[in-house]
Amino acid sequence: MFDKSILDELLIGDLVKIEHAASIIKKMPDSDKVHYVNAIILKLKDEDRAVRGRAVWALGKIGGAKAVEPLLAALKDDDGDVRWETAEALGKIGDAKAVELLIVALKDVDGDVRGSAAWALGKIGDEKEVKNLIAKLKD
Numbered sequence: 001m002f003d004k005s006i007l008d009e010l011l012i013g014d015l016v017k018i019e020h021a022a023s024i025i026k027k028m029p030d031s032d033k034v035h036y037v038n039a040i041i042l043k044l045k046d047e048d049r050a051v052r053g054r055a056v057w058a059l060g061k062i063g064g065a066k067a068v069e070p071l072l073a074a075l076k077d078d079d080g081d082v083r084w085e086t087a088e089a090l091g092k093i094g095d096a097k098a099v100e101l102l103i104v105a106l107k108d109v110d111g112d113v114r115g116s117a118a119w120a121l122g123k124i125g126d127e128k129e130v131k132n133l134i135a136k137l138k139d
Contacts, residue, residue: 002035010036010058011043011051018054022061030064037062041070049079056082060089068095075101080110087113091120099124 009021025036040062043055056074059067071093074086087105090098098120105117 002032002039007036007039010040011054018058019061022058025058026062033062033064034066037064037066041067044070044074049077049082052077052079052082053085056085056089060085060092063093065095068093068097072098072101075105080108080113083108083110084112084116087116087120091116091123094124096124 006021006024009017010025025033028036037059040055040058043051046052046055052074056071059071068090071086071090075083075090075098077083077086083105087102090102102117102121102124106114106121108114108117
């Protein structure tokens with residue numbers, strides 16, 4: 001059953017409430033979790049960068065393959081904070097589909113984005129990606 005108050009905690013609450021709500025959703029069966037993940041994905045297009053950032057953070061915390069494609073799109077967000085949170089979320093999820101765009105993010109204008117992308121590539125950690133990471137870091 002969908003409880004809007006849990007979603008509100010994720011998108012409006014302080015860090016303690018956000019952590020609490022994400023933990024509740026993460027423990028749900030997939031059949032229930034999907035409703036929250038879909039609602040969070042919609043918030044990736046919100047005009048408020050803070051809402052987009054919380055949505056990215058929540059998807060990284062909750063995980064799941066359904067979050068990967070929307071997060072890959074969020075890696076191109078106009079806001080640097082959203083991009084670095086997105087790179088970190090992708091690293092937490094650990095899906096190899098993210099590798100190509102994370103390598104591109106190693107050249108981001110924002111140093112925090114570059115650092116998160118490097119961290120995420122290390123977390124995903126396949127040998128080819130690590131070699132690419134090392135080559136990019138030499139630039």
